[in-house]
Amino acid sequence: MNKYALITGATFGIGYELAKLFAADGHNLILVARNKNRLSEISKELIDKHNIYVRIIEKDLSLPNSAKEVFEEINQENLEVECLVNNAGFGNHGKFWETDLKTELDMIQLNITSLVQLTKLFLPKMIANRSGKILNVASTAAFQPGPFMNIYYATKAFVLSFSEALASELKGTGVSATTLCPGPTKTEFQSRAEINNTRLVKTRIMSFMSSEKVAKIGYNGLMNGKRLVIPGLLNRIGVTGVKFAPRILTTSVIRLLNNDK
Numbered sequence: 001m002n003k004y005a006l007i008t009g010a011t012f013g014i015g016y017e018l019a020k021l022f023a024a025d026g027h028n029l030i031l032v033a034r035n036k037n038r039l040s041e042i043s044k045e046l047i048d049k050h051n052i053y054v055r056i057i058e059k060d061l062s063l064p065n066s067a068k069e070v071f072e073e074i075n076q077e078n079l080e081v082e083c084l085v086n087n088a089g090f091g092n093h094g095k096f097w098e099t100d101l102k103t104e105l106d107m108i109q110l111n112i113t114s115l116v117q118l119t120k121l122f123l124p125k126m127i128a129n130r131s132g133k134i135l136n137v138a139s140t141a142a143f144q145p146g147p148f149m150n151i152y153y154a155t156k157a158f159v160l161s162f163s164e165a166l167a168s169e170l171k172g173t174g175v176s177a178t179t180l181c182p183g184p185t186k187t188e189f190q191s192r193a194e195i196n197n198t199r200l201v202k203t204r205i206m207s208f209m210s211s212e213k214v215a216k217i218g219y220n221g222l223m224n225g226k227r228l229v230i231p232g233l234l235n236r237i238g239v240t241g242v243k244f245a246p247r248i249l250t251t252s253v254i255r256l257l258n259n260d261k
């Protein structure tokens with residue numbers, strides 16, 4: 001009864017859809033995000049529908065120490081995290097010398113540092129139990145540089161590299177690490193990153209998947225212990241193409257897609 005799946009960024013988009021999938025399979029949940037009202041709403045919805053335990057933690061994971069505070073709260077209550085989903089993340093847009101440094105340092109703290117800290121803190125117990133699952137949400141942005149979303153793409157490259165290496169280290173431990181790399185997905189992400197005027201979003205040159213579909217594919221991949229999950233055939237073809245194309249070419253293509261002029 002004290003076993004839980006912890007999901008960061010569970011209030012909207014992919015994280016919310018993942019929470020619904022865990023709940024439908026009977027997992028108790030620890031939901032972490034900043035929006036307390038939305039966390040309470042979701043908690044009520046999932047408890048009523050699935051008769052599970054839900055613990056909500058209002059936390060800004062872009063603040064140093066916040067990951068440790070989450071860990072300590074959970075430990076104090078003797079809750080055991082058997083699945084860790086590092087999903088919370090955001091991006092921004094613009095030329096590097098014009099974008100706000102504080103926003104980007106917060107992004108690095110959220111997308112990278114908190115993800116690493118939460119993994120570091122919760123993994124030892126999983127290893128001791130010889131059981132546990134970690135899902136790290138990267139992006140197809142992880143596979144090449146991203147002009148005009150420079151820092152965001154770089155954070156996702158970190159997550160992909162870190163998470164794939166971790167999966168390899170975990171071989172034989174009973175614990176798995178899955179990296180989910182969604183392509184463009186319809187969520188709050190686009191308006192929060194202020195990318196609604198970019199070619200990628202305006203022209204819909206690449207089809208946007210729904211967050212329900214991305215979460216379902218990610219959830220199945222996690223449950224099956226897959227190391228890397230890239231939802232959607234077109235996204236998988238794109239990532240394969242990137243591996244063989246010259247780096248200068250892929251960077252130029254992303255520059256075109258991310259441009260809002």
Ligand SMILES: NC(=O)c1ccc[n+]([C@@H]2O[C@H](COP(=O)([O-])OP(=O)(O)OC[C@H]3O[C@@H](n4cnc5c(N)ncnc54)[C@H](OP(=O)(O)O)[C@@H]3O)[C@@H](O)[C@H]2O)c1
Pocket residue numbers: 008009010011012013014015032033034035036038059060061062063087088089090091110137138139140181182183184185186187188189190192211
């Ligand atoms: N949408 C896409 O096209 C796309 C593509 C590839 C990868 N991804 C990745 O997928 C993940 C989920 O994004 P999404 O598309 O579902 O975006 P979203 O709809 O904007 O949801 C982001 C979630 O992260 C939470 N969050 C944001 N800042 C936070 C903070 N400082 N502390 C704690 N929680 C925070 C938000 O909750 P609060 O606002 O309540 O804190 C929200 O629940 C992200 O890592 C994103 O980079 C998205």
